[in-house]
Amino acid sequence: MLRFLILVLIPSFFALFAISSSDYPPGFVLKNPYVWPVKGFDSITGAFGEFRTGHFHMGQDFSTGGRIGIPILAVAKGKVTRVQRKWSSIGYAIFLQHDDGMTSRYGHLHKFAPKVVKQILKSKQARRFKDRTDFDIALPEAVEVEAGETIAYSGDTGVGPPHLHFELFKDNVYYNPMHFGLGYNAAEPIVFNALRITPQTPRTFINGRNETVEIPFYESSGNRFELSETPTLFIQGKVGIQIAIHQKSNSNRLGIFTLDMLIGDNVLQGFQLSKILKEHTRKNVLLYDSSVSKPNGNPFSYYLHTRDGNDLLGMRSNGREQGILDSEQMKMGEPKEVTIRATGMGGQMSLASFYVLKDQGDYSHIVTKEWKYNVYYDRYTTFKSKDTKVELFFPVNAVYSKAFFEIEAQEQIKINTQGLNQLSSVYKIGPDFKDFNLGYDLYVKVPKTKDINSADLYEVLPDGNVKKINGSSFSSWGQFFKVRLRKTGLFVVLSDQTPPNIYLHELMNKTVYPREDFALYLKAVDVGSGIMPDGFDITVDGIPGKAEFFPKDGRLEIFEPESLYEPGKHTVLASVRDYAGNWSSTVRYDYEIQTPPVSEEKKKPISDPPVIETNKEKKSTKENKIKQSSPKVQKVVKPITNAPKAKDKKSTSR
Numbered sequence: 044m045l046r047f048l049i050l051v052l053i054p055s056f057f058a059l060f061a062i063s064s065s066d067y068p069p070g071f072v073l074k075n076p077y078v079w080p081v082k083g084f085d086s087i088t089g090a091f092g093e094f095r096t097g098h099f100h101m102g103q104d105f106s107t108g109g110r111i112g113i114p115i116l117a118v119a120k121g122k123v124t125r126v127q128r129k130w131s132s133i134g135y136a137i138f139l140q141h142d143d144g145m146t147s148r149y150g151h152l153h154k155f156a157p158k159v160v161k162q163i164l165k166s167k168q169a170r171r172f173k174d175r176t177d178f179d180i181a182l183p184e185a186v187e188v189e190a191g192e193t194i195a196y197s198g199d200t201g202v203g204p205p206h207l208h209f210e211l212f213k214d215n216v217y218y219n220p221m222h223f224g225l226g227y228n229a230a231e232p233i234v235f236n237a238l239r240i241t242p243q244t245p246r247t248f249i250n251g252r253n254e255t256v257e258i259p260f261y262e263s264s265g266n267r268f269e270l271s272e273t274p275t276l277f278i279q280g281k282v283g284i285q286i287a288i289h290q291k292s293n294s295n296r297l298g299i300f301t302l303d304m305l306i307g308d309n310v311l312q313g314f315q316l317s318k319i320l321k322e323h324t325r326k327n328v329l330l331y332d333s334s335v336s337k338p339n340g341n342p343f344s345y346y347l348h349t350r351d352g353n354d355l356l357g358m359r360s361n362g363r364e365q366g367i368l369d370s371e372q373m374k375m376g377e378p379k380e381v382t383i384r385a386t387g388m389g390g391q392m393s394l395a396s397f398y399v400l401k402d403q404g405d406y407s408h409i410v411t412k413e414w415k416y417n418v419y420y421d422r423y424t425t426f427k428s429k430d431t432k433v434e435l436f437f438p439v440n441a442v443y444s445k446a447f448f449e450i451e452a453q454e455q456i457k458i459n460t461q462g463l464n465q466l467s468s469v470y471k472i473g474p475d476f477k478d479f480n481l482g483y484d485l486y487v488k489v490p491k492t493k494d495i496n497s498a499d500l501y502e503v504l505p506d507g508n509v510k511k512i513n514g515s516s517f518s519s520w521g522q523f524f525k526v527r528l529r530k531t532g533l534f535v536v537l538s539d540q541t542p543p544n545i546y547l548h549e550l551m552n553k554t555v556y557p558r559e560d561f562a563l564y565l566k567a568v569d570v571g572s573g574i575m576p577d578g579f580d581i582t583v584d585g586i587p588g589k590a591e592f593f594p595k596d597g598r599l600e601i602f603e604p605e606s607l608y609e610p611g612k613h614t615v616l617a618s619v620r621d622y623a624g625n626w627s628s629t630v631r632y633d634y635e636i637q638t639p640p641v642s643e644e645k646k647k648p649i650s651d652p653p654v655i656e657t658n659k660e661k662k663s664t665k666e667n668k669i670k671q672s673s674p675k676v677q678k679v680v681k682p683i684t685n686a687p688k689a690k691d692k693k694s695t696s697r
Contacts (some may be wrong), residue, residue, distance in 0.1 A: 076224025092316035102210035134200025153198025230389025231291035247280030296340025312366025462541035494538035539571030578620035
């Protein structure tokens, strides 16, 4: 039966890969495939629509070989209209408005092409660009570029290692770059990892148990997978199907393009990731199980049934409970064959299959817990802890469906507070939940104390260490801290009175450097609230300096004043401040920039060029000699010098 079904399905697989007009913006025609955006590298490390913590991956990631400075190319003809710097996300980014109507964005760049920089320096935000602070600049004049022209250079700015993040969009809809010629032509296989089958009611039983069942797949033959434990699952009640799956790409795991679930020839539910609305960026929890999915694809776990409020583009059906398997709609003794089909880049496809059978067992003796909810997506909710010191406020659309939350003080928990003073109990907000939309407001009251000015909200990590929560604020009249969260866990108020440390970076292991490609680095670390990105006091030879902070590794690059690159001896003095206002001690570094050697051509003495006389000039010279020898003719001749004219000096900048 299965072999016959596979033969029937294979022709329909090829139909899935025929790109249709619905994969593009209305009226768009792709005349030529886009140019690959990374020069010299051809690997894809992240696919469109993949799971990311809190959002969809709205573009595609390209490998730069782990290198910085690789030329990034315009995928099609157009104009560079805008540049960005967002240090907590995409880093340096460039926008290219194409002549065909699409817009592309390139992220995590190291630097922009010179003619783009020229326009940036003409903008009103030029100072922010020079100071290396976050900006969003519309260029005064758009920069025209051809397809394949270098517009920037690869980097590791923002989040993640060196790579290129690339997006395509139009009219607030993001499109899959592989439809524009930027996918693999010869891709690696798709691998089914595991099946997760979950109860959808408190009285649902799967193989006699009221709990989620997870079973790995194994490859039975080329691109065909079966369950490793049993080919048949017994169900009583309503169940939902999830599939953990990925496509190989060297050492990376890519998300897939389409996934469909069939019973017989009927498609129960599925999706196709050709486009995503901008307003749906955070709705990835409607497609992915966020409790188990990870950004690296180990695993990507996809729902194959509709969750409440699912209105994503590309779903086969957005109707309520589409894809739910219900034993009440099955006949006793008649197993149903479930087939999962998947497609990816390069025309790759895989199939998996298993059977479900209506369970006739009597489970009345098994006690199950009723599912309770106190937060719903269509209403606001407020509740407090027993000691009234913690309050949670859930606005409308705080979550995507419904949930249950509790607040509990953890008096016995041990946390690593080295260098920090604890000003509140540790509070657990749970259970573990990740399907937040807008999230909720957390309020924590604290007593009046002299430490309050250096205090803040912290998250307690699984290993007992703590991490400051960004974006919190303190109300002096209400004596509480407030922050908007999209996570549950352990939270506490701590006071940081321990100063940070600053020292030489390991790259600065010499005191004399050549002028070429010199960069001045320090390193800053803090055990508590963290280093402020602009909290530096720096001088170079007594002149105030500026620096750029890289929180991923604590690196601090000093880039002003420009005199730090000039030949000669220099002295750097630097200290840093953390978010709590504590200053480090001052570090001093003495270094020297070598004087560039004089080239051989410049060493040669300047000589007069040889004089070549024409016949006409010779005749004129002879006549002059005759006149000068006559006593009747006397003329004062001014001396002629052959000294060369001074050349214009070119200004140089780093």
